[in-house]
Amino acid sequence: MRRYLARRLLLLVPVLAGVSIVIFLVLHLSPGDPAEIMLGSQATKEDLTRLREQMGLNAPLPVQYVHWISQVLRGDLGRSLWMKRPVLPEVLQRLKATLLLTATALVLSTVVGLALGVASAAWPRSLLDRCSAAASLFGASMPSFWLGIVLMVVFALWLGWLPASGMFAPYGGGGAGDLLAHLVLPAVTLAAASVTIVARLTRSTMLEALGQDYIRTARAKGVTEGWVVLRHGLKNALIPIVTVIGVQAGYLLGGAVLTETVFAWPGVGTLMVQGILARDFPLVQGCVLVVALSFALINLGVDLLYAWLDPRIRYE
């Protein structure tokens, strides 16, 4: 187990190195130059040359990459070109908000997805099952930015129940209730697509599990139906579901970019969008690296969860 963990952690190094090269190349080979964008149409040639020099953009790409990655290895993600502040504290500070949003959406999609899936499998072809199928189709097809705006218009503008954007009230807020109120709309928006995936997968694996011999045996022994479904059915159907939930965690981290932008949620996503628009290379690279690391760690956590769910699984 310990050796397995060590090996998995070591494997993170090539993964992150790959991510860093890809993101560096994508950013530097896509059109647009931060100096050009920063100075806009009033730029003189001298100003541009000077700014590029100051930002270290005149060096060849491999030199720029080596310079950046050696900084990263020393735990320094560089300084943002626009904000002129160190990237790492900036990203870490925003990461808290993103993790909170993603975790809430994950809990929401797991709880609601499992409940819907189990219920659909327990009463297949019932009204509940059909409604859940229709809702799933809707949830999976709606782009999150559209759904977010619709929810905002309904619950913030028309009903006035929830705040439309931000993480806290701008003045006098800051409590847990304030945070929770601001969290509802973005979390529901972000969770919508995942709920449907978890629900549909739970339904199908549960249906398969409920058709097994041991279920019939349990029923024959007189175990109550609820116990059969949850204890014998769900527990055995969980492995593929946990895998999907793990993957969903990654999707939610990535999907948070759009949701955060719609709801002005102060997370890594809004920071990354700001960085991309300004071609703020160090900032975007830092954001992506931190998000990729979080995703890799979540996957590792999911893999470790298998052993707990199914004692037959061993790591070597």
Added chain:
Amino acid sequence: MRIAMTNVSAVLALVTTLLLLIVVPGGAQPAGTLVVGLVAEPVNLDPAQVTDLNSNRVGRRVVETLVTFPDESTQIVPGLAESWTVSKDGLHYVFKLRKSVTFHDGTPLNAEAVKFSIERQINPEHPAAKIGKYPFANYFFGNVKAVEVLDPLTVEFVLKEPRASFLAVLTAGAASIVSPTAVRKHGADYPSNPVGTGPFKFVSWERGQKVVLEKNASYWRSPVKIERVIYRPIVEDQARLTELLTGAIDLIVSPPPDYVAQLESSGKVTMLKQVGAHVWYLGINNQKKPFDDKRVRQALNYAVNKDAIVRDVLKGTGTLSAGPVLPKTWGADSGLKAYPYDPERAKKLLAEAGYPSGFTTTLWVPESGSGMQAPVAMSTVIQSNLKAVGVNVQLQTMEWGAYLAKLRTKEQDLFALSWMAGNEDPDMVMYPLLHSSQWTPNGPNRALYKNDKFDELLHQARLTTDEKKRAELYRQAQRILIDDAPWIFVDHEIQTAAHAKRVQGFKLHPSFDLRVETISLK
């Protein structure tokens, strides 16, 4: 089965209860606090280091300039300097500073502070030169030879060449006077801790969430009537609008044009409009065939239906432009008429120039960009207008940075661009964009326009300090320009803002500044 059902219901009940528990009434802000919704987060609060509007709109509440604008126009009035004199040769500007003005950190405003604020940008040896990047130092202060302290309250700027618009230069954000003590104390972190003499003091900045400023109780100009102002960055148009309509935000700028009519008729908010010192034009490469023929350029101007663009694409957020200078300002020529929409005239001119069946050309357009309004939609209308007179235009859209770089190749035929001078001095728009010394790649004259008479008039106007005489020179220059038609003149942006009814006394400023210090709350 019963247990499973109960579990599902229990979960649903729990979720519903949670939702109901945390429902909060959308509330108005506490008395004295103004909340402003920005379209993007400021990046840096030192106006000498920024190039974006949002940073300037916040940063300029904290710091001030020697000369400034009144609340409704861009005419120059005293700011931190109560008076000034200009030498006959136009090379020496001596400013007398206001007495007993102090920075927010308690240190006095004096000539040393003025010298420090400017020299940190232009002198690479200056102790504060290394702590930041000053992107427009050369553009604004390239002509400054020295800043001299004559006595604690008198400061002199010595120029390399005379430039009558130098006072207009000193109204720019980059010319803000900062507290040298604060810059030395915070170093590279100064942009997150700005200290000036302005109507508001910097309090805090929670990244991604808000910037908080508090009133400067001892502001020298006039008492500030609100306690604090909070700026929130909200990128999504609908979210900004919803926050305004639910009362969570008091003021937003640039509501999406599609909503302007709806907001104007809404009883909940007040809608404001103000023409800004901005011009949107379709540049023509004056050196390239067939555009080197004046008749072709005039034909293009006649062919484009600018009224339709302003009405249908911009939905009233632009006003027709007859030239680069803002109408109704001192340098504008009131007799100047915009080219009317006259496709027949355009065809006739094209035929006279030897293109009876038109020609094919390309139009470069940025996808977006500072001051660009709706570049692709506007260019599409222009494309179809030109097709109607036989000019086949191929649209090439590009990313803003890549676009600006491409314009330096001088390969452009037609290109869409805008300019935000931020003030009304004709020199600040005509000279950089149209004087032949400013040809790209060295300057922003990307139309490669050159007319010796026009150049001479602009040069003479720079040497003339008398505003009336300058105005006459600029009027002559504009008449040449209209006839030469180096661009298709399209529009000047009308800025829009919407605010809650409790906001009183707010005006949009033609310089695009956002002067919340004029506001009182009901």
